[in-house]
Amino acid sequence: MTPILEIRGLQASVEDMPILKGVDLSVNPGEVHAIMGPNGSGKSTLASILAGREDYEIDGGTVHYRGDDLLEMDVDERAREGVFLAFQYPVELPGVSMMNFLKQAVNSVREHRGQEPLGAAALLRLAKEKAALIELNPRLKQRSVNQGFSGGEKKRNEIFQLAMLEPAMAILDETDSGLDIDALRSVAHGVNQLRNPDRGFLIITHYQRLLNYIVPDFVHVMVDGQIVQSAGKELALELEKRGYDWVYDHISA
Amino acid sequence: MNTDTQYLHQVAESDYEHGWSTDIASDTIPKGLNEEVIRLISAKKQDPDWMLESRLRAFRHWETLASDTDKYPRWAHLDHPEINFQDISYYSAPGSKPRYESLDEVDPELLQTFEALGIPLEEQKVLAGVAVDAVVDSVSVTTTFKEELAKLGIIFCSFTEAIENHGDLVRKYMGSVVPHTDNFYAALNAAVFSDGSFCYIPPGVRCPMELSTYFRINQAGTGQFERTLIVAEEGSYVSYLEGCTAPRRDENQLHAAVVEIIAHKDAEVKYSTIQNWYPGNAEGKGGVFNFVTKRGICEGTGSKISWTQLETGSAITWKYPSVILKGDHSIGEFYSVAFTKGRQQADTGTKMLHLGRNTSSTIISKGISAGQSNNSYRGLVRINKRAENARNFAQCDSMLLGDRCGAHTFPYLEIHNPTAQVEHEATTSKVGEDQMFYCQQRGISEQDAIKLLVSGFCQEILTKLPMEFAVEARKLLAIELEGSVG
Secondary structure, three states: OOOOEEEEEEEEEEOOEEEEEEEEEEEOOOOEEEEEOOOOOOHHHHHHHHHOOOOOEEEEEEEEEOOEEHHHOOHHHHHHHOEEEEOOOOOOEEEEEHHHHHHHHHHHHHHHOOOOOOOHHHHHHHHHHHHHHOOOOHHHHHOEEOOOOOHHHHHHHHHHHHHHHOOOEEEEEOOOOOOOHHHHHHHHHHHHHHOOOOOEEEEEEOOOOHHHHOOOOEEEEEEOOEEEEEEOOHHHHHHHHHOHHHHHHHHHO | OOHHHHHHHHHHHOOOOOOOOOOOOEEEOOOOOOHHHHHHHHHHOOOOHHHHHHHHHHHHHHHHHHOOHHHOOOOOOOOOOOOOHHHOEOOEEEOOOOOOOOHHHOOHHHHHHHHHOOOOHHHHHHHOOOEEEEEEOOEEEEEOOHHHHHHOOOEEEEHHHHHHHOHHHHHHHOOOOOOOOOOHHHHHHHHHOOEEEEEEEOOOOEOOOOEEEEEEOOOOOEOEOEEEEEEEOOOOEEEEEEEEEOOOOOOEEEEOOEEEEEEOOOOEEEEEEEEEOOOOOOOOOOEEEEEEEEEEEEOOOOOEEEEEEEEOOOOEEEEOOEEEEOOOOOEEEEEEEEEEOOOOEEEEEEEEEEOOOOOEEEEEEEEEEOOOOEEEEEEEEEEOOOOOOOEEEEEEEEEEOOOOOEEEEEEEEEEOOOOOEEEEEEEEEEOOHHHHHHHHHOOOOHHHHHHHHHHHHHHHHHOOOOHHHHHHHHHHHHHHHHOOOO
16 A cells, blocks of 8 residues: 655755754555654644745655655645645635635646536535534635634634545644634544545644544654654553653653 | 746736737827917817817916926826927827717727727627727727716716817816816826816716726827816716726827816715726836826715726826815725836825815725835825814735835825824735745645735725626736736
8 A cells, every 4th residue: 555645764954953853654544643742843844844835945855645756746736636734823814705715725626636626606515514514613704714713713714624625635733722622622523524544644733632532543752853752542641641751761761 | 036936027027918009090190299289189179269278278387387397296206207298299089080970980990909908899888788988099989878878867978079068067167176287297188188088967866887988098109188077966876987908009108187076965976997008018118107187076065986996007107086075974985906017116095185074084005016116105184174073094005026026105194173083004015925835735826826815905995896897807907917928
């Protein structure tokens, strides 16, 4: 089986400062991987690089997406190929209506897949269905993208877009940060609805609590630009109990 | 250079889409400006004596301004070569016949030009319900819907016809809002104007259709000096559309129009413009110099004048659609999108002059600059002594595409009454890398992302345009941003 995502020895830096120091990770279809780690360990950098942000220098290693060289692709090409990033800080687009934005996004992806573009009515139907699935307030579809959305609404809107675009590889960058317990539960519920045997998830989080609701198949601990430990879901609980100091001790031991 | 920047450069340097000229016989007088020329224009127009006198008065005043270089207006944030007013031809008419009774008489090539611009008159008559008074160069070629409007007592005709058939109205109102002494270009226009549009809405009549005029400059080296006069009687309503495109030219073309609006008690006039004249090439050569004086007066209590404009063309735009809020409880509005690229320069804004009590005005201006262009908002809000409880809200937002362009805001406030409430907000933003990244991460291409973000930025204004005009405006913006040559 070809992994959806295969990262080998990935090294990256910002202004000559190394951030990722050799990351290895494989995600197979249907798997949910969680990456945990202290602040500044390089988790979000990894997410940004996978999505194609240009602020980083790739110093070594490879990333393959369904067998193709991901790092060679443009940002929008990656997205059309099925790599989706749920942003830690979703951006506001004043004056750009949600439906217009979704129409452009969905039809760009569809065109790439050789599908007919969706008309306004079909798009609305789809949006209604997906909004119900992930419990997004349907009112938000009338607004400008993320403008005037609460923190929770913004995160839920990311999951809503995930549902609309149906990517093969979904990366969630600290989707739980800044959410109260109800919002967290609802976002997790949305993600669980979207798990399927063909889709891979990479969930980046600082805290274990999200993983109470989205149960991962694998947990990786990232420290100082490297994955230092990988195991099943029980690792997250271990970390919660012992804190990241335990990992540091573990490495130096 | 990253791809964003490359794309922006491509946009900034893209060519003008409506660049062609129509090859039709035309009647053009020699270059130069003097009293003889004024008399010649007047004779060609078959002016009545009072009109000739009015032109000569304006010309003599203009001469005093032109003879003193200190009197040429230089305060705008614009940089252009001295204009040689003797090197311009001041009159040009398409064909030898000054007017046409029906479309059959119109030069077929001219009709094709209109079709290329997307205004097939025949279809438009049937489909759009828009009366079109098409002005090519200086003479009205054809006017449609006149009979239907006439039933309601609405007069919508060329300025020349108005002088001939409605002389009293023209004499009463022409120059009452923008006198020839107002400014340099207003004086020039009053002296040499060749045609334009006249619109009169009788008391209590709501004009059932959008009145639309297409202006088009079409002769090398000729200036176009239009005059528009709109009179809305008590309790009437009219929505007026002005749309412009012009063929490519290598010489600078001077355009100095005057628009006057008079709104009586409880009347409402909505004036919308799309301006898309030839902006010059990527190096800044050629392009229209657009020096326009537009002003309306809310003469009566409860009257309202609203200006909405989308400015994407011209090498130089110097334009301040203004409202004199004389009647108590009158309302003035100014909604503007100005897009500049290449070497274009725009200095545009408004004046809201509050004279009456409980008057209110709203200003929303959106400037988008790309390439090496310069885009300035200049606005004056003056609250006079007698203007109790006047209110003004002004919001000026600028968006920069790339790092070689400029955006400037020059707000002037003169408050002479302590009860005034005035708010001003201004923002300048770059098209954010974060916003671009967000769109692209959803599969939207770079070009589409820029279009999406820019049209989002202008959304508030574009929704103020009448529906069919808004569609055209969106298309125009998309084309301007596209960078592709059609």
